[in-house]
Amino acid sequence: MSLPLYQVDAFTDHIFAGNPAAVCPLREWLPAEQMQAIAAENNLAETAFFVPRAGTADEFELRWFTPAVEVALCGHATLATAHVLFRHLGATAAVLTFHSQSGPLRVSQQPDGRLTLDFPAQPPQPLAQHPDGLTDGLRAVPLSILAGPDLIAVFDSEAEIRALRPHMQHLGKVEYRGIIVTAPGAGDIDFVSRFFGPRVGVPEDPVTGSAHTQLVPYWAARLGKTRLRARQVSARGGDLWCELQGERVLMSGYAVTYLRGEIELPA
Template sequence: MKKIEFYQIDAFTDQLFGGNPACVVLLDEWLSDGLLLKIAMENAVPETAFFVADGEAFHLRWFTPDHEMDLCGHATLATAHVLKTILNYQGDKIIFNSKSGLLEVTVADEQYTLNFPSRNPEPAELPEIISRSLKKQPKEVLKSRDYVLVYDDEQDIRDLVPDREVLNQINLDPGGIIITAKGDKVDFVSRFFVPQASIFEDPVTGSAHCSLIPYWAEKLGKTEMSALQLSDRLGKLQCVSLGDRVLISGTARTYAAGFFFID
């Protein structure tokens, strides 16, 4: 029987039960992919991050309850939070090796800043299935990893209720559907939906901002922006466009700590 340490963290929030929950699992060596997925399914949160020390850096992988992801913002922030506040990591810069290359997280005054690749979305046609799932159609459609649907105002984003049964007819693995608009009190707002996923609406999606930041930087003519993800749990993000990279900043709270056991 193997005993494994893990933590549950609320990311992109300064309040418990806000932001996006992630489990962070400490490993001394990699388990099989099938076992990692079963652990993520058992955790039943939007993402479980697994990491192994890799020299002076850390090898990081992310799993939803359904599959492995190529990039995840909130679980990266959560992992940095565990390293810094619980495992006493001494540096102010943490390097992760991942499926999306080297990722850097800097820490200052309890704020974590993710340095992620930019994914500039390009104009695209809206698939008919996605269109049928929406009572109101977007004014603009783009695509990077995810579809980006742009609406007129924040209230559109708050009110939109996509038809999940219709959307489940499309498989966007590993992507999803971002809806976004200019914000009332912040620069822009968004929500994120994943067809065929166990968790249909992701509470706060750092990786989606890899597309949102370059889009809104161009539209608003500014490189530093504030953002809200308008899920029930609400996510707060500070954003900077650096051209081929983006900076995504937020805070986190520790919710739980413990162990699980595997054969």
């Protein structure tokens, strides 16, 4: 059995940057263990699988797998999926709706070519104590820490974020999906970040949309503004245009196709 496969660089306007995601369109769901095996074979931060919702042209069921586990929310692979539908599969709707474990997620096209994700906000809460393994894992002491679905470590400067060389074995002991490190940006960039997820099989994620559902509420409150420019300063790097709208976070970015191919599965 052959299945189409796309690889898309998300949150960038050129290949070899941003966050690569695999996108696999399906007519019906494969067994979860088979989707997990495909994601492990792809060995990208996420592989997205989607199925059209019966009776609609612009609604889809969407699931995401890292090489190790299924996850409840993924931004860059949702952006990549919308890009595949708009760019390669003939979607013409102004807005696509994806039904997921995290509820309905919407993606719209902008006149300049960017795609905008509409995700639930996940405001983090301050933590009084550093979890075991955090400072040993980061090899640095943050100014403050917060917790949402991920742990957020706040630093003073972009230079500190870029200089971090984490010890992944220690970070893997921190009992959160991932560890986000963040600091103020410079110029027109309001804040920067990096994301480490050794517990879910992703040592460093190049650009993490779901992290910004937590970062945007934090930085919006800290900076007193609802529209924010963000940059994830991984080796590949990526840019996001963000807006806090009540209980929703809008995240816009570009995406580009790197490859198109087929998966050959046993009959």
